[in-house]
Amino acid sequence: MKKLLPTSTAGSLPKPSxxxxxxxxxxxxxxxxxxxxxxxxxxxxxxxxxxQQAGIDIVSDGEQTRQHFVTTFIEHLSGVDFEKRETVRIRDRYDASVPTVVGAVTRQKPVFVEDAKFLRQLTHQPIKWALPGPMTMIDTLHDVHYKSREKLAWEFAKILNQEAHELEAAGVDIIQFDEPAFNVFFDEVNDWGVATLERAIEGLKCETAVHICYGYGIKANTDWKKTLGSEWRQYEEAFPKLQKSSIDIISLECHNSHVPMELMELIRGKKVMVGAIDVASHIIETPEQVAQTLRQALQFVDADKLYPCTNCGMAPLPRQVARGKLQALSAGAEIVRRELTHSIL
Structure with a gap:
């Protein structure tokens, strides 16, 4: 029998010093x-x-083998010059020095497959692997070759699909695409963002997820969040399209965010990774706070489709804080699991 409310993380964990x-x-x-x-x-x-010690059900590599959630993937592709850098505005939020697309982008060899095989050998638990989504990839580059965000996104979608098929063959159970750009470029999400994501998952038999968050707890992101007002309704733009898409799971930021929970009604029927851990704070949630976020989400997500999760990656946090938050996530999920089981009985 499948476990109710299986817990997981959005992706990264702190790296050892x-x-x-x-x-x-x-x-x-x-x-x-x-x-x-x-x-x-x-x-x-x-x-x-x-x-495992914290009791997380669906485990990942904690992104230990990559330096950056987007560019580490791009580094392994041809057509991108890492010496030729330009400063661009990332997600209309902050400036960053990024590599330049100078020719046709292609994948010469697998990027994360060996790492995934290594993780698969270490555990029998379900494993989840994160890849950057096509739209977030193009937002992290300067392009002088295709001169079209959409064209480049379709090329990346093809490459991601190749990688995803090999990750599936390596024993990955859930492949997650990180698309924080979905909360910013609404017209593009509508025009081709969800379509390129569909291309990236084409033909996969394993489960697929898209992680749409408001970002790590870094200053550029927390400053941006302050400008969003008392209600963050950005999800409203992408949800109807995602609800109709073939993506299995949608990963969201819920705890301490200003996202109205009722927006989840727009993706009813999908599995939802409910972010019940705030990654922008060093305060460790109590199990009861986690449980409360999950209870609220249960009004709009069926219990068999709710996956308790973190809001985003925890790479910038101290290790002991991340450890405490993982334990709180497990303990909070267990409280609600017991409540649900008792109500069924």
Whole structure:
């Protein structure tokens, strides 16, 4: 029998201090060559162990083997020049120095497949693997070749589909596409954003998810959130399209966000990863706070389709805080699980 309210994380967990600078997003590696490969595998083992000890049901690699959730994937593709950098505005929120698309983008070899195989060997639990979504990928680049955001997104969707099929073959149970850009570029989401996502999941038999969040708890994101007013209704734009799409699971930011819970009615029928852990705060939630967020979500999501989760990745947090939050997520889910089981009985 499938477990009710299976818990998972949105993606990243803090890296150990011997691998990269703690509490820093996208910090450079401290190891090199063979020791880096070994160090990443050790960190992956630790991330898995932390999730297991906290009682997380659907585990991931904690993104230990990648420096950045988008560019680490792009680094392995041809057609992108990492020496030729330009400053661009990311998601209309902050400036970043990004690589340039100088030719046709292609994938010469698998990017994360070996890492996924390594994780698969370590556990019998369901595993989830995160990939960047096509729209978020194009928003993290300067393009002088295609000169069209849509054309480049379709090319990336093709490449992501190749990677996803190999991850599925490596034993990944859920492939998640990270699309924070879905909360910003509403016309594009409508015109081709969801369509390119459909292309990325074409032919997959494993479960698929899209993670649409308001971002890590970094200053650029928290400042932006302050401008969104008392109600964050951005999800309203993408939800009707996603509800009709083939994506199985939609991952959302709920706890301490200003997202009106009733918006989830627009994706009724889909499985929903309900973010019940705030990644922008060092305060560790109590199990009861987690339970309360889940109870609210249950008004709009059927119990067999609700997956308690974190709002976003936890890479910038101190390790002990992330550990505490994982434990709270498990304990809060268990409270609601018991309530649901008792009401059935």
């Amino acid at each position: 011997w691998l990269a600078e703690p509490e820093t997003l996208w910090s450079p590696w401290k190891l090199h060559d063979e020791t880096l490969v070994e160090g990443k595998q050790d960190a992956l083992r630790l991330a898995l162990q932390e999730q």
